[in-house]
Amino acid sequence: MKKSRFIYSNCFVYLANRISFALSTRLNKTVNYIAVLTASICCFVCISCSDYLDVVPDNVATMDHAFKNRLEAEGFLFGIYSNIPRSCNIDNNPGLLGGDEGWLIDNADNYPNPLLWGIAKGEQNTQSPMANFWSSVHTGGNTLGGVSMWTAISDANIFLENIHKPFDLDDFERNQWIAEVKFLKAYFYFWLLRMYGPVPILKENIPVSASSEKVKVFRDPVDDVVDYIVTLLDESIPDLPLKILDWQMDLGRPTQPMAYALKAQVLTLAASPLFNGNPDYIDFVDRRNIALFPQEYKPEKWEKAVNALKEAIDIAHEAGHELYDFHSHSFAKNLNDSTIIRMSIRGAVVERWNPEVIWADSRGGTTGYQREAFFGTDNKNNVGMCYGPSLNVVEQFYSKNGVPIDEDTEWKEVDWYALRTGDTAHNRFIRQGFTTVNLHFNREYRFYGSLSFDGCLYYGAGKTTKDNDFHLLQFRADNQPHGFYTKMHSPTGYNPGKVVHFLTTQGVNQAATYYEYQWPIIRLADLYLMYAEALNETKASPDEDVYEYIDKVRNRSGLDGVVNSWSNHSINPNKPKTKDGMRDIIQRERMIELAFEGIRFWDLRRWKLAELYMNKTLRGWTVTKTKSEEFYQIQDIHTLKFEKKDYLWPIQTSELLKNTNLVQNPGW
């Protein structure tokens, strides 16, 4: 309408002009000039009506268009999903390389130091915190590996405020999407809670035009944040499916088992020593003088966790989740049991959508981590293999009797670091005739399933079907596939083979091909062990209920139950009988079972044990040497440093300047 009027108005000017021209031929000169000039100026004035400046057509995309129909709204939903931190990414998840499980080669060739490794090296700071999940690149911040959880939460709120709009979205799907977004919002808050403790709760978005005072939010106490996350999950559960029906299209969408599992994780975190009456934080108050941490230890928080975990496990079973067993794999038919057990341990992580996986990151993205962990078989430079688990972790795995090697009665006389040559009895794991050390003999299956070491036999990389034809891996300076001096090798003499898919291969003189898999964010064994942990905390002394779920996990790895293992093989046979002893056992069981999955990092914080573990010196073999006697000399790699302040993340200084109502975490 508007436009056509403009045309008319121009036509008028045009006509006026023509008339004046016509007149001018008749009238005298003076009138002429006046007419022409007036008309001309009229024209310019007329054009100057603001229509000329209305250059923006309708239908330029605005926020409204994002919710016009189902398809656009689905895009927005997926945008919210994309904020899920990549748990398998060494540059996103500080749990992978930020802790004490292993170390890397400094400035490996063609492989810049991963950003978040700096956290392990003690370089965390307030100026530009690493893994900064608080700030946002969109508003000029520097996230250094983090993802802005606040943008994610704000997007979730936008979605919830607008999802009634699409005209072609049916109620069933709408409700499911709303439930999914609530689940995601809960997960985003879970990340914030785990890292920062008390954080502001933003149930709805503050308008962009809000005053400076309105936007300066306060941090909310830990318990309130936990309650809010639980509320979100409780709201989401009824509208989530029990399991995904269309595997090809929809695997990765939230299900009821996922929501229950996340809720259980959150409540376990809240019950754990870091957040449950932690005396270090008693005095930590915000600018309103409100205590941000619970003032006292509340055992009933463990009760809540137990209930939630039981619920989560039950619903997971109902949905068909179970511990993974490699027997079901097509490769398994010619393999013997020892290989199959090893591969069950590995497969629980790397096998796509195996039944143990409750939630996996359906984007994949494991290449980076696999690259660091993969012992390449050729000299092409896209193999990193620079990640070396430390001897501390290597020693932590149990003996074949399922107890710690320093407790095992059979290991009393054994010199762990003495040389020993591979024999027939161990030829499933160590090349016969290859000289290595005692430490590599007589260990549990999870040791062989999780680690690559000097002289080990490696399943995969093209050798997957014959039991007696595995790759021999060697870590000495002269036998590295790259030649040692390329600065691409393990700094300790080990690689975490567990996280490398067995179909990841490398041909002669070729680049490696990484077989992508969906990284498990939550798997059933994690829940089992968490359940055992929580139950143990609620009871005066451990009983069968506590043993049941930890033993399930041990049995899958070919180990006897806790009670039997300890009473038969340990120098502390009664350890599983006491609450403290059992806590110790469960914690170690978690560190072994979930090794290299980025969980130990968070567990040690939750248990307040990081100060103990992360002030140790990491050790490894003398990897620059070639002879056995010289290679198997222990060398110190790095002495870690962990202070009380490191339990919680620092908030970037610039954020505190912008919002003076925020308080920094203690110690930073």
Place this chain on the structure above:
Amino acid sequence: MKKRKMVLLLRKTLMTILGLILMFLLNSISLIASDEFRYINIGEQNDLQQNRTLKGKVVDENGNPLPGVTITVVGSTRGVITDDDGNYSIEVDFNDILELSFIGLETQRIKVADKTTLNVNLKEKVDELDEVTVVAFAKQKKESVLASITTVNPSELRVPSSNLTTALAGRIAGLISYQTSGEPGQDDAQFFIRGVASFGTGKVDPLILIDNVEVTSSDLSRLHPDDISSFSILKDATATTLYGARGANGVILITTKEGKEGSVKVSIRLENSFSSPTKTIAMADPITYMKMANEAERTRNPLGRNPYTQEKIDNTIQGINPYVYPTVDWMDLLFKNVTVNQRANINISGGGKIARYYIAGSFSQDNGIFKSDKYNNFNNNIDLKKYLIRSNININLTNSTECVIRVHGTFDDYSGPITGGSELYQKALNVSPARFPAYYMPDATFANAAHTLFGGYNNGEYLNPYAEMVRGYSASNSSVMMAQIELNQNLGKLIDGLSARFLGNTMRNSKFTVSRSFNPFYYSVSSFNKMSGEYTLYQLNPLAGTEYLSYTEGDKIVNTSSYGEASLNFNKIFADKHDVSGMLIFTMRNALNGNAGTLVASLPQRNLGSAGRFTYGYDSRYLAEFNFGYNGSEKFDAGHRWGFFPSFGAGWILSNEPFWTGGIEHIVSKLKFRGTYGLVGNDAIGDERFFYLSQVNIGKGSNYVMGYDFGGRNRRGTTITHYANPLITWEIAYKKNLGLELGLFDGKIDILADFYDQHRVNILQPRADIPSTMGLWSTPKANVGEARGRGVDISLDYNQSFNKDFWMTARGNFTYARSEFEFYEEPDYELAGVPWRSRIGHPISQQWGYIAERLFIDKADVENAPRQEFGEYRAGDIKYKDLNNDNVINELDLSPIGYPTTPEINYGFGISTGYKNFDFSFFLQGSARSSFWIDAYALSPFITSSSDGKTMENGLAKFIADDYWTELSPNPQVGWPRLSNYRINNNTQRSTMFMRNGSFLRFKSIEFGYSFPKIITNKLKLEQFRFYASGTNLFTLSGFDLWDIEMGGNGLGYPLQRVVNLGINISF
């Protein structure tokens, strides 16, 4: 469907408008022309009494007789022409009036009365520019100008360079200018009128108008000084307010020459110049490089492996074999010392009563300083050819109607290295001098290889700058076409003093780039026989290399702009005392971009405005002026689209007062006070096109994938580029100016001084207090910032002719411009206990950095000092000062350090003198009160970095090798911290450690000329024949000697050039 309609509608609208404009122009022409042609009709007979004969002689100013002068009796057709000796005789009556006219000379009318002989002296037409000043949309009598305007004699802008912008520094009071690169095609200088007075992200440099049309600074750079008729800088509100929306940062107003009545005049200028870098950074020798590279590894990692073995170092020292143990001076290998450039320029002008023309053409060729490879048959050096054609035609359609057609085209043909000159220059400094040679002599195996055997390392991914340079070339061609029609109609017949003007213009730009290159084969030595001196080679990248060229297409740029204006002018003096003038003008501009990239960016950019000027002068003593601009910009919401910008001025010419006598009028021959106050706007305040609309990118965000094998649902999210804010509007400058004009000793000395104060409000600024918890996708902006600029511009001219052979002029100018943050939305630093973080009261380009105390002495020193939060640091690294005493060094300890990066003072001084046929001139230019920072990251030796798949190793500058921290002699006061072969963030923070004073005084130019005497030129039928030699950037005084100080921290870029030039100027 709807969209297509819209497009159609838009197009129709546009067509209508253009059609209308054309209509008017044609109308006016045809109408006026037909009228006037009727009016001029020659040949009618008249019966007149011829009662006597008048005789006389017509001579020129020098007394030479003028043959061929037309003498007519006004109102009749009677006329005669003077003979060879200038004599004439004509029959006249007592009441007759004679009109004497001659092409190029001032026409005279003389009453006959009772004269019987009449000898007439005809004067040359005076160049009107000496009398008037070019102001916004018009010309004003120099005397009556109240605005602060600096005009420059275009000949002063003539420097031996094909880039006009390089001539501006120090020449013009009120202009701050500096140049940071000498690369042909990339060497435009930065310039700001009265400094940078805003801190918005939008336009802060001046509006440039050539013949009333807005152009870019690169269009300005291509302008030839010989073609310029006037060059003015408009500074205060009165001068710029008419440009409303666009004038806040000042205006550079240029008009090109027009033809003058007279016979054809040709002027030719030929120049040949020798160009070489003013100063290049000195690099350390290869042996030192290797030793220090080893040290850099071991000082950080004692267990590390030396990158260069002792054997290699020893053999290199002995000079065993230059291919196996190379020592490469990459700079010498890549760069020439001198390059030769040519420029030619010709202009032809002339015309008669009806039409006048000015036609100019120029050609320049600028070469880079890169060498070429003997194996290539293409030239990889920079070769920039520029062509320019200009034609300005003025046609008197009638006695009162003038039509001006201006057409010009500039065409650039560029060919140069693949990566561009600056980058290549930098790459030559990003390589080890000892790792591999530039190329190998073939061994037995590769004796027949048809390609150059380039040196390389590892898999051939290490950068070999020589290979980078010779592996191909990139060519780009660009053209700018401009066509303009202007119509001036004198309406004196209607109302005395009234005139009208119409102007229509369009500009078309286009550019495309292609590059052609091969992938070099890299080689390394596989074995070397020390006895025989023979080596064998192996290929590092047998699969990747090619011997043939491949082709890549680059950017294609096309854009157009069109502009129209119509104005009415009135100018009249009443009763000899009341000088009144008025002007009303309407303007419209439309610009389109052919490859905008997004829908929103593709929409036309428009600006619409009307403006006016009203002046009143009483008896050339008291002056008053009112100006306004009323502008609309499509960027803003309809409610905030229009801005009104008025300004006022008043002046008093004391020296015209009747009491200014008694001798003082010879000492102080001119004394004028003037003051102005007004508002000017700026709509180019940010990158966004439409502030009132939100900009969301649906389906352009990150994606998420579902499904069993990454093949299920896969959608992208929505991102928000910015949030709608209908309140955003004009940035406005409130400008005050006080001026003083002083002429001393009968005009021998001219002093012009201006004092100004401007307050810039509504500066668009990102909201500083939006915390991340808001979860926004972009930081909202608001018109909240305020800045204040203050300063002085003074210029001084001195002209003296001592006798008829010896003359001298001297010119000096001084500019002081300081701009400060008046209001800046920022966190409450006072509350946070760090008041030194606040920007308010500091200059706009002030830098914040850490105060470097010294280097750490030892481990204990490190442990006892406050924690520094920039990653690894140890003894020998930089220790910063803990300003807030919180025992942590982080951003709270940032404080303002040094001067701003834009110099606050620019000045220049020059003398021109001539004796007989010799002339000599020189010019000094200086800059003060600025700081710059050495780029510590780019200069950190041995650091490897990666770009385009190439691994680069930073070279070792000699000044570092001469003065750095070592473990053996841990001196905490040396010039460079502990070595490292990876980036130490702690040491690359902006700090006082790498801060340097940017002040300098440069011997900018010198010129020596000789004109052949008249006796010779007359024989050759020439008017002028002059030889000259000139030089620029001959030497510089400053406290910094690592590279040319004007380049600031960018010392690794393409260096500024010192030019020695020879030229001839012939005119006839």
